[in-house]
Amino acid sequence: MRALTIVLIASLGLPVSAVTAVTAWADDKPTPSPTPAQPAAAKKPKSPNTGRKVVVERVVAIVNDAIILASELDARMVPIRNEVATITDLKERERRLAKLTTQILDEMVSEELIVQAAEAAKVEVEASEVQAALDEIKQQNNLDDAGLAQVLAAQGYNMANYKQELRRQLLRLRAQNQLVAPKVSITEEDVRARYDALQRRSESVSAVSLSHILFRLPEHPTEQQLNDAKEKASKAIARVKGGEVFATVAGEISEDEGTKATGGTLGWFQRGSMANPEWEPIVFAMDKGDVRGPITGPQGLHVFMVSEVKKSDLKPYAEMKEGLTRDLRRKEMEKQTQVWLEELRKKAYIDIKLR
Numbered sequence: 001m002r003a004l005t006i007v008l009i010a011s012l013g014l015p016v017s018a019v020t021a022v023t024a025w026a027d028d029k030p031t032p033s034p035t036p037a038q039p040a041a042a043k044k045p046k047s048p049n050t051g052r053k054v055v056v057e058r059v060v061a062i063v064n065d066a067i068i069l070a071s072e073l074d075a076r077m078v079p080i081r082n083e084v085a086t087i088t089d090l091k092e093r094e095r096r097l098a099k100l101t102t103q104i105l106d107e108m109v110s111e112e113l114i115v116q117a118a119e120a121a122k123v124e125v126e127a128s129e130v131q132a133a134l135d136e137i138k139q140q141n142n143l144d145d146a147g148l149a150q151v152l153a154a155q156g157y158n159m160a161n162y163k164q165e166l167r168r169q170l171l172r173l174r175a176q177n178q179l180v181a182p183k184v185s186i187t188e189e190d191v192r193a194r195y196d197a198l199q200r201r202s203e204s205v206s207a208v209s210l211s212h213i214l215f216r217l218p219e220h221p222t223e224q225q226l227n228d229a230k231e232k233a234s235k236a237i238a239r240v241k242g243g244e245v246f247a248t249v250a251g252e253i254s255e256d257e258g259t260k261a262t263g264g265t266l267g268w269f270q271r272g273s274m275a276n277p278e279w280e281p282i283v284f285a286m287d288k289g290d291v292r293g294p295i296t297g298p299q300g301l302h303v304f305m306v307s308e309v310k311k312s313d314l315k316p317y318a319e320m321k322e323g324l325t326r327d328l329r330r331k332e333m334e335k336q337t338q339v340w341l342e343e344l345r346k347k348a349y350i351d352i353k354l355r
Contacts, residue, residue: 061105062351063112068105073354075156076104087220096220105354113344115168118175125170133166176333180340184332191324195317205284206271209308211246211264213293214256217300229301233294236303240291246305255300264305279304 061068080100087093138148145159152162213236215229236253240246247263254260274280276297286292286306293303314320 058353060352060354061109062349062353063109064116064349066112066116068108068112073101073105073108075161076108077101078154078156080104089220089222092220092222095223102354105352109350109352110341110345111168111172113341113348114172114175117179117344118171121175121179123171123175123178125167125174129170130163130167133170134163176337180336181333183336183340184329186325186328186332190328191321192317194324194328195314195320199314205309206312207268207310208283208286208306209268210266210283211250211305211307212256212259212266213246213250213254213264213303214259214297214299215294215301216255230294233301233303237291237293240303240305246291246307268308 058070059067060070060073077100081097084093084097084100087096134148138144141148141151143151149159152158157165213233215232217225217229221229232253236249239249245263247265250264251260254264256264259265269283271280271284274283279295279297282292282295283304283306286304286309288306288309291303291305294301295304296302
């Protein structure tokens with residue numbers, strides 16, 4: 001009996017766009033007809049799978065002449081499934097999982113397009129480079145081969161397919177460096193303009209006196225809960241901008257019992273001292289009297305007001321030039337990469353079969 005195998009699409013002779021699943025046929029091996037010199041063999045019992053079409057693997061996306069398999073998507077979804085599993089509301093869990101699955105598949109399509117562009121441009125990554133990257137990962141995480149294999153298994157990978165994924169990552173990075181980086185140009189005028197802007201804006205602020213209004217949300221809010229909190233925040237901002245005192249509004253509607261009685265006052269914050277680092281670029285870009293929101297935090301949505309600011313002088317331009325140039329180049333690289341990726345998508349045949 002022929003063993004059940006995964007049939008490579010290329011060997012089927014079918015157009016990729018026509019394939020929705022990688023399949024194999026389970027069948028008996030043909031028995032040759034008896035010859036006069038040979039007695040007829042006893043009839044072999046049929047396999048219960050004879051003639052049945054068995055789906056071995058499902059295709060979830062086609063990207064030009066390549067496919068993305070359900071197993072590949074599942075491997076990427078392992079840590080996300082574990083996180084989503086903590087959502088107690090079944091409908092919300094299913095909605096969140098479906099949304100994240102679509103996002104992850106879209107990322108995988110983008111990655112495949114970049115790999116194809118790299119291969120078309122003859123960008124190469126040697127096996128020794130993959131091994132060096134793997135060794136660095138083990139060293140950084142204090143893992144030996146067995147430990148790394150255990151971590152990979154928990155994330156749906158084995159060593160072989162992880163090496164392949166690592167090679168693809170290196171290939172994408174190299175493609176960006178060779179195909180996108182030449183389009184990035186940062187001039188002396190760009191750097192000087194950025195420095196001048198810093199002198200006028202947030203980076204010259206060393207400390208802020210901050211107040212807030214909090215609208216609490218559960219750890220995994222539903223869409224309705226999130227929308228309700230956003231509406232409350234918008235109304236609070238409208239009241240303050242309409243002339244009401246922020247402290248009065250906070251005292252009436254804030255859901256932070258610890259600061260409600262003092263009008264939402266949080267106190268002074270030095271740069272680098274905020275519990276949530278993601279708030280810092282928002283808060284330190286605000287001027288005295290500014291109100292911003294809604295801003296997401298671990299407890300819910302916040303509306304912030306800066307009541308006072310303390311400013312300090314920036315370092316001289318010569319000391320900051322290198323760092324500013326590096327930052328501007330990184331941002332421009334991200335922008336040009338997105339433009340390039342959009343061009344690749346426009347030229348590509350993409351068929352999403354996720355369901």
